[in-house]
Amino acid sequence: MVPALRLNNDVRMPVLGFGVYQIPDGEVERAVHTAFEAGYRAVDTATLYANERGVGAAVRASGLPREELFVTTKLWNTEHGHDRALRAFDTSLAELRLDYVDLYLIHWPQPGQDRYVETWRALEKILADGRARAIGVSNFQIPHLRRLLAETEVVPAVNQVELHPHLQQAELRGFHEKHGIVTEAWRPLGLGPDLFGTEVIQTVARKHGRTPAQVVLRWHLEMGHAVIPKSVTPRRIAENIDLFDFELDSQDIAGIATLEQGRRLGPDPDRLG
Numbered sequence: 001m002v003p004a005l006r007l008n009n010d011v012r013m014p015v016l017g018f019g020v021y022q023i024p025d026g027e028v029e030r031a032v033h034t035a036f037e038a039g040y041r042a043v044d045t046a047t048l049y050a051n052e053r054g055v056g057a058a059v060r061a062s063g064l065p066r067e068e069l070f071v072t073t074k075l076w077n078t079e080h081g082h083d084r085a086l087r088a089f090d091t092s093l094a095e096l097r098l099d100y101v102d103l104y105l106i107h108w109p110q111p112g113q114d115r116y117v118e119t120w121r122a123l124e125k126i127l128a129d130g131r132a133r134a135i136g137v138s139n140f141q142i143p144h145l146r147r148l149l150a151e152t153e154v155v156p157a158v159n160q161v162e163l164h165p166h167l168q169q170a171e172l173r174g175f176h177e178k179h180g181i182v183t184e185a186w187r188p189l190g191l192g193p194d195l196f197g198t199e200v201i202q203t204v205a206r207k208h209g210r211t212p213a214q215v216v217l218r219w220h221l222e223m224g225h226a227v228i229p230k231s232v233t234p235r236r237i238a239e240n241i242d243l244f245d246f247e248l249d250s251q252d253i254a255g256i257a258t259l260e261q262g263r264r265l266g267p268d269p270d271r272l273g
């Protein structure tokens, strides 16, 4: 139901996954179950979210073949460094109770620690050992990516960054495209009501008979981004995957381009850590 993108090592990743940030471990199994029922096959968690255990339980309880599912988790900021990163990955796999993850990401570059190159070499080892099918980064800016490209072997498959119509990240997306890195959007719905209420989004939503959230998510897909919207509400979980029977036209895309404000809702990756 959900089309796949081909990563730079030929692994296929669904263009749309289910984000589980801020879903408590005790509730996440049910939420992921609802998402699987609605047709999602990818889940995006992280050590930070403290719900890897519930995500792994949902994967095992789903009855779906493991190879049809795509599980992403991330290394937290306190675990930078080669050996620490290897141990952090072991802990994530143990929490998930899985033999491998599909994608392992460095959550933030933490330039103040200046250890992301070392950390990346640990991820290269995890990849070589077959314990992650692909490796990537999150919240990396162009200079951080340039260093990885210059000093290490494996090009990140994905950079997961804050991205929505109020922060369109044109320069970073151009860099990704040039180097075969998939752009994945976190906080894809931006500020929600604030964005949904804009005249541009309202007009496009009316034109296609869709909700504002669907218009924004469809915009991401038209731009070539992978998306990982989050909700715990079954109706919204279903709404957020019901995107594959309509398209935006060039006029819609041009309208949404005007919403760019360079407005970050989350931390600035250059300043965090």
Ligand code: NAD
Binding pocket: 018, 019, 020, 021, 022, 044, 045, 107, 138, 139, 160, 161, 185, 186, 187, 188, 189, 190, 192, 213, 214, 228, 229, 230, 231, 236, 237, 239, 240, 266
């Ligand atoms: P989001 O854009 O997915 O959702 C924001 C809010 O919008 C949700 O809390 C929900 O209340 C609301 N919403 C969801 N569907 C809706 C709908 N159909 N209609 C109206 N409102 C709706 O934001 P997010 O959860 O911050 O980001 C998505 C995922 O990205 C996270 O769950 C997490 O997996 C990932 N993430 C990664 C990072 C990172 O640093 N790598 C940071 C934040 C989030």
